[in-house]
Amino acid sequence: MHTSSERPTTNAHLLGWVEEMAKLCKPDRVYWCDGSEAEKKRLTEEAVAAKVLIPLDQKKWPGCYYHHSNPNDVARVEHLTFICTPTKEDAGPTNNWMEPKEAYRKLGALYDGAMKGRTMYVVPYVMGPATSPFSKVGIEITDSVYVALNMGIMARMGKVALDRLGQSNEFNRGLHSVADCNPERRFICHFPQDNTIWSIGSGYGGNALLGKKCLALRIASYLAKNEGWLAEHMLILEAESPTGEKQYVAAAFPSACGKTNFAMMIPPAVFKGWKIRTVGDDISWMRVGEDGRLWAVNPENGYFGVAPGTNRKTNPNAMDSVRKDTLFTNVARTADGDIWWEGWDTEAPPELTDWKGQHWKKGSPDKAAHPNSRFTAPAKNNPAISPSVDDPKGVPISAIIFGGRRSTTVPLVLEAFNWTHGVYLGATMGSETTAAATGQVGVVRRDPMAMLPFCGYDAGSYFQHWLDMQTRIPHPPKVYMVNWFRKSAEGKFLWPGYGDNMRVLKWMLDRAAGRVGAQETLLGNTPKAGDLDLTGLDAPKENVAAATKIDLGEWEQELESQAEWFDKLGKTLPKPIALQREMLLERVRSARKVK
Ligand SMILES: Nc1nc2c(ncn2[C@@H]2O[C@H](COP(=O)(O)OP(=O)(O)OP(=O)(O)O)[C@@H](O)[C@H]2O)c(=O)[nH]1
Ligand SMILES: O=C([O-])CC(=O)C(=O)O
Secondary structure, eight states, X not given: OEEOSOOOOOOHXXXXXXXXXXHHHOOSEEEEOOOOHHHHHHHHHHHHHTTSSEEOOTTTSTXXXXXXXXXXXXXXXXXXXXEOOSSHHHHOTTSEEOOHHHHHHHXXXXXXXXXXXSEEEEEEEEESOTXXXXXXEEEEEESOHHHHHHHHHHSEESHHHHHHHTTOOOOEEEEEEOTTOOGGGOEEEEEGGGXXXXXXXXXXXXXXXXXXXXXXXXXXXXXXXHHTOEEESOEEEEEEXXXXXXXXXXXXXXXXXXXXXXXXXXXXXXXXXXXXXXXXXXXXXXXXXXXXXXXXXXXXXXXXXEOTTOOTTTOHHHHHHXXXXXXXXXXXXXXXXXXXXXXXXXXXXXXXXXXXXXXXXXXXXXXXXXXXXXXXXXXXXXXXXXXXXXXXXXXXXXXXXXXXXXXXXSOSEEEOSSHHHHHHHHHTOEEEOOTTBSSOSSOEEEOGGGOTTTOSSOHHHHXXXXXXXXXXXXXXXXXXXXXXXXXXXXXXXXXXXXXXXXXXXXXXXXXXXXXXXXXXXXXXXXXXXXXXXXXXXXXXXHHHHHHHOOOHHHHHHHHHHHHHHHHHHXXXXXXXXXXXXXXXXXXXXXXXXXX
16 A cells, blocks of 8 residues: 555544554555646546546536436445444434444444545544534545546535644544445444444445535434534524515424425525525534524535526526536436436437436336435535635524424424424434435435434434523424425425425524514414415415415324334423423314314
């Protein structure tokens, strides 16, 4: 092995760790990423030469490249993701657990020599604005040039991170190897106590881009609990009214349930003068500010977005974001360097190369793009990016929104009566599973705060931490639950969604600012008749009525089924949350008797 003579740091902790990992993985070469444009060009050329990347038509798609992942490696693998805490109880009943020593031993054996014949890329990165006191430094060691290039888009990468780190030992140690990309030898292990992540056997998405779900959610949620803040799976958006007033909201929707779309929304024409801008589309780190409000920063610097369904009508800002300097993974492509996916603006061309690299003909029953195909785009490409995105102190949050993908039961919008009720709504959120993780799609599972796969410690303590935040936040945001995905008996979406979600957002913003009243129902506050602005809405009135309906029969079932979830949490479930359910259930049962 030869180590690069150009080690761009004298940080002894970092140098020692990199040397130790190189001894274990035995790469042919160690390369330290500096994050420069010249480096990006060089690594891209290397990736093209190695057929890891395929150039798209550079006139139409400047700086854009295509990547096929291994067909066995197309989404996060929750069953192979582990929280390695000293005891199983620390990880809780919703996480897979491995004893830390055992995990280091087991994965250590797999890493041994895994990088022979390969380059080890050392990728220093900062999550959060470079000068923010809230930001965290991570170093990802990887043998994938694709991962190194993705990290360069998703995080502030290279010299900026080493400068920030200085001689400190406080950095996340992330070791990643694609190894032989075998699901039998695939593990994503987190060691919260050591601020360490070991990932092996996958080169895709949240399994491999360690700054994202692994550091910014699983490890950060553990740090947040200890330090009194929140690390959440939430987009952050800025809403500017026609008078110039700005409000910010954070919204937790599970993977592939509409965060990117909501964060980049274009309001309908009747909302003249309103501007929605993106602060973040996936992750929010929130702390209590000196003014007693909750302030949020987006730790990321790019978007790793779901491609299918994205088009000029549903999300023009996303389409503009991917116009240049973007990596496309597992979408379909044409012979002349163009791309396509299901839900594109135009019909499929007669012939394509599908996500597996195979010839595809229009009319084929198989999908041309994988349902979890993705784009990795720099945030700065987004024409609607908020000017506050780099603000080291973040943005003040007026409303927190929880939203699952539910075909039935959950109405378009509900406002929590108070903080504890809001935490209960988040803690019991259900959502139908999507292609973002391997496994069955479309089954309802409890996904508390959209964090089920991302909480780095036990769920009961996580809920207690949320409850405890009330005491820490003198001016807490209002809390909401939304559902864009309710369906008719025929299986059609009742609510048009996308830009029309502005109508619901506007009501929430007005509520948060005390500008509008609400109708109290048994389950939460809802808009009074006429308060949801439906001017110009292209949807039948009956559909809106069905989307907003609260059916007490469905809710009785829903509240009963939450008992199963609470049983799973057992004694760790905080009592105030258990009591919320009981109270609601009793009220719904009595009301049904009255009827
Ligand atoms: N019916 C409906 N579909 C939506 C809406 N918003 C988003 N979608 C679809 O849901 C899918 C996922 O949307 P995204 O905005 O990428 O979801 P995400 O939560 O950012 O996904 P991750 O990147 O996995 O975190 C896409 O196919 C969208 O077209 C909506 O308001 N209504
Ligand atoms: O992590 C990933 O692979 C993609 C993602 O954003 C999610 O699943 O929410």
